[in-house]
Amino acid sequence: MLKIINGQVYDPANGVSGELKDVYIEDGKIIAEPGFPQxxxxxxxxxxxxxxVMPGGVEIHSHLAGPKVNTARMMCPEDHYDHFHxxxxVSRSGTGLTIPSTFLTGQLYSRLGYTTVFEAAVxxxxxxxxHEELQDTPLLDAGFYTLMGNNYMMMKVLGEPDSKKRKERLRDLVAWLLRSSKGYAVKVVNPGGVESWKWSQGSVNLDTxxxxxxxxxxxxxxxxxDVVEELHLPHSLHLHSNHLGEAGNxxxxxxxxxxxxxxxxxxxxMQFHSYGATKSGGISSEAPRIAEYLNQHPEFTCDAGQIVFGPVTTMTADSPMQFHLHQLTGNKWANADVEMETGAGIVPLIYRPSNLVNAIQWSIGLELLLLVKNPWQIFLTTDHPNAGPFTAYPQIIRLLMDADYRRARLAELNPKAVRYTCLAELDREYTLDEIAIITRAGPAKALRLSNKGHLGVGADADVAIYPLQQDKEAMFSRPAYVLKDGQVIVRDGQVIKNVMGRTLFVQPEGAQKLPPDLADDFARFYSIALSNFAVQEEYVERQEVIPCI
Amino acid sequence: MRHLSRYSALAKGLFVAEGRKGRKVVVIDVRPTATSKQADEFLEITPGQDFEIATVLRAIIKGLPLPELPEDSTVGGVPLSKWRELVSLMKACHYGVVMFGIGVTESRGKDLNLEQIIKLVGEMNEFTRFYAIPMRGHGNVNGSNQVLTWQTGYPFAVNLSRGYPRYNPGEFSVMDLLIRREVDAALIIATDPGAHLPKVAVEHLKNIPTIVLEPHENLTTSWANVVIPVAPAGVGVSGTFYRMDNVALQVKKLADFPFPSDLEVVKSIKERIADVKDYQRASL
Structure with a gap:
């Protein structure tokens, strides 16, 4: 048994707010205080x-493993040369600043106190x-979201005129895609927009x-x-809306x-989707309108996608957006077409405080985080590595907890930015409780991971212990201890033990096979055989199936 | 030839119901080949002109004037008007793919030729959808590139001698290290350097301790110091194969072999080393 004593416990899911409380751990789980005699x-x-003392961090949206990340690594050796470990x-070497190699990704997350991560688009x-990359990403439990917003079979099924039949067929298809890929949630990226671009047509609105x-x-x-709800998937539909990054979106x-x-x-x-349009075609902040709407609609959650100044590597399934970014910046660009399913694009970029658009984007992210009143509705992300690397989370936490620091940073931006934003007027400072919510308790709840994001009896013993400091960036950069399944993996910000986490996925109910007409399409139009499609058990050696209830 | 029937030329697609009839195939090569016989159009070029051709194509795509080139001149041995026709064809298609082979990197200009081709394909996307697929030589070269990239950040020519990955093609590539005689022992897996490397590199290999993991007898096994027979992947043992277009597929075990897999051999070597060096087993 392991006992954590004398710590101020922040466990918002269980209403514990900074109380001095002992935490008991046995067999990788949080247990109740044992009675006497022992x-x-x-x-x-x-x-x-x-x-x-907080639960281990839970990352709800990050691009950390898989084909587009690896293509970006290949395309950008300049991201790695000066950043090697x-x-x-106990730990293997690695390289990378914004797109670290897999071993390093696991180490960097756990060194911030994160123990669970989700890859956002597969x-x-x-x-x-x-799955192969996740098996090489140590120290973390991990899962991913399966892309469906531009999938041919999905679109074909939706063309079915009979609404009842349509619903049934879609439910079976979604369940089958999730089970085959061993994914965790349904991800939609620029619904229809990627497909439209493949046909060399313009961007789409909701009714195009x-x-x-x-x-x-x-x-x-x-x-x-509807289908996501009917299948009782633990996570809601995970949506990257149309018109990302466009003025007036x-x-x-x-x-x-x-x-x-x-x-x-x-x-x-959400930061990338909260833009107004100025007369000259630039962007302005519409964060207050978005926040006001979210404040009235508790059924919705979002994550910030906060900009971090410095180099980033943008990557998304939203290939038309990436093409425009390539045209706009002239930076190098990779694009992929995933035959029947989706696309992807990659463009490296640098966000600069002196750049007006970047300065406004930076302000909008913080405005959203400060204006959405309920911290259970907005989570800390940088859409890693699109708006910034996840390693900048401590810096963003300081921006949220320290209004003077925030104003000082704001004063360093392009001076015109304040004309298009309201950040200067916001005085709110996050509490430690609220930080615990936007970095662990909230994402865990939105993902309905009942054993994560809290320290109640029965929870996984994933724990992060941070030394209290005035400078919150320093505090959250270097945890004194991080525990994964009850084992100390990080001490004073350094990895001291290597453990492998589990792959998290769902197995929703529904037909085990594709309906015959879709199976026929698959045989004719996919470049692989249907029998080779589903991910075999060997690729999820250490697994945890999260129930659909 | 399987490529033509299964993927590139003959396959019937959702939007190319007629298969071969619904496609235009243009082959550019320095000599007629089996592939060029299947093409709608074969442009036989003079060797070593890849850079010039790609540059002129890019200029035509962009509609730039070519004051140095009279309309009746040739580029790479093919009339300029033919190249203009090719560009019109490319711009008119709905979806184009450039498949290029290793020959492009072997002629004068080397990596610059490739850069021109990639830029050309990128620029074509101003007009229509265009993609490029590099045609790899040996099986699962892509798999090795993918794994090295996610583990170290670099696809090949990775040097770990300092305890962290460094990358420099031309300095840390196998051929260069061997020719400079910097290598003092070699572990060879799933390849036959005796057959593929230049003589001077092979000579050096022969002078140092060499361990080979290999299912077959080949030009390396005959002089290697140690040969560990392994089961062939995709026949005697299952594994993962990365196709040229980055789709990962599982290859299955078809029959029992009396030999261990590459993985088992390397793992047990690593375990012995870890015991000696007192590394934590879980991080292997």
Missing amino acids: NNAVPDLIDAAGCV TKTS PALLARHV PVPPFGVTPRRMLLELV VQTTLETMRTLEGHRLHLTH
Whole structure:
């Protein structure tokens, strides 16, 4: 048995807020305080005096493993040369600043106190590759979301005129895609927009019929959100809306939310979707409107996608957006077409405080985090490595907890930025409780991971212990201890033990096979045989199936 | 030839219902080949002109004037008008793919030729969808590139001698290390350097301790110091294969072999080393 003593415990899911409380751990789980007499066993002690004790961090949206990440690594050796980590007796070497290699990714996350991560976008056809990388990503439990928003079979099924039959067929298809890929949730990226670009057509609005089946994005979203609920998937629909990064896209974002009102929905990297348009075609902040809407709609959650100044590597299944970014910046670009399913694009980029657009983007992310009142509705992300690397989380925590620091940083930006934003007027400072919510308790709840994000009896013993400091960036950069399944893996910010986490996925009920007409399409039009599609058990050696209830 | 029938030329697609009839195939090569016989159009070029051809194509795509080139001149041995026709064809298609082979990197200009081709394909996307697929030589070269990249950040020519990955093609590539005689022992897996490397590199290999993991007898096993027979992947043992277009597939075990897999051999070697060096087993 292991006992963490003298620590101030922040466990918002169980209403514990900074109380001095002991935490008991046995067999990798949090247990109740044992009564007397004990069976002679003297527990190991961790003295957390002067520290806060929190559940391990839970990452809800990050691009950390898989084909597009690996293509980015290949394409950008300049991201790695100066950022290398030597092997130690417990951990393997690695390289990378914004797109670290797999071993290093696991180490860097755990050194911040994170113990669970989700890769945000995976085509089912390429899921096997992602599982291979996750098996080489140590120290973390990990899963991914399966892309469906531009999938041919999905669009074909939605073309079915009979609404009852349509629903049934879609439910079976979604369940089959999730089970085959061993994914965790349904991800939709720019619904219909990627497909439209493949046909060299323009961007789509909610009511634009998308070739070749003429289904509209609105129909896709309404039907998918229903199916996700019917299948009792633990996570809601995970949506990257249309028109990412475009001036004036707030209209689309609001319209999308209105369309899906009353449903559980997660809107990702909201910062990129909260732009107004200025007369000259630039962007302005519409964060207050988005936040106001979210404040009235507790059924929705979102994550920030906060900008971090410095180099990033943008990567997304939203290939048209990436092509435009390539045209705009002239930076190098990779693009992939995943035959029947989706696309992807990659463009490296540098965000600069002196750049007006970047300065406004930076302000919008913080405005959202400060204006959404309920911390259970907005989570800390940088859409790693799109808006910034996840290693910048401590810096963002300081920006949220320290208004003076925030104002000082704001003063260093392009001076015109304040004309288009309201950040300067916001005085809110996050509490440690709220930080614990936006970095662990909240994401765990949105993902319905009942054993994660809290320290109640029965929870996985994933624990992060941070030494209390005035400088919150320093505090959250270097945990005194991190525990994974009850084992100390990090001490004073350094990895001291290597453990392998589990792959988290769902197995929703539904037909075990594709219906014959879709199986026929698959045989004719996929470049692989149907029998080779589903990810085999060998690729999830250490697994945990999260129930659909 | 399987490539033509299964993927590139003959396959019937969702939007190319007629298969071969619905496609235009253009082959550019320095001599007629079995592939060029299947093409709608074969452009036989003079060797060593890849860079010039790609540059002129890019200029035509962009509609730039070519004051140095009279309309009746040739580029790479093919009339300029033919190249203009090719560009019109490319711009008119819905979906184009450039498949290029290793020959492009072997002629004058080397990696610059490739850069031109990749830029050309990128620029074609201003007009229509265009992609490029490099045609690899040996089986699962892509798999080795993918794994090295996610583990170290670099696809090949990775040097770990300092305890962290360094990358420099031309300095740390196998051929260069061997020719400079910097290597003092070699572990060879799934390849036959005796057959593929230049003589001077092979000579050096012959002078140092060499361990080979190999299912077959080949030009390396005859002089290697140690040969460990292993079961062939995809026949005697299952594994993962990365196709040229990055799709990972599982290859299955078809028959029992009396030999261990590459993985088992390397793992047990690593375990022995870990015991000596006192590394934590879980990090292997």
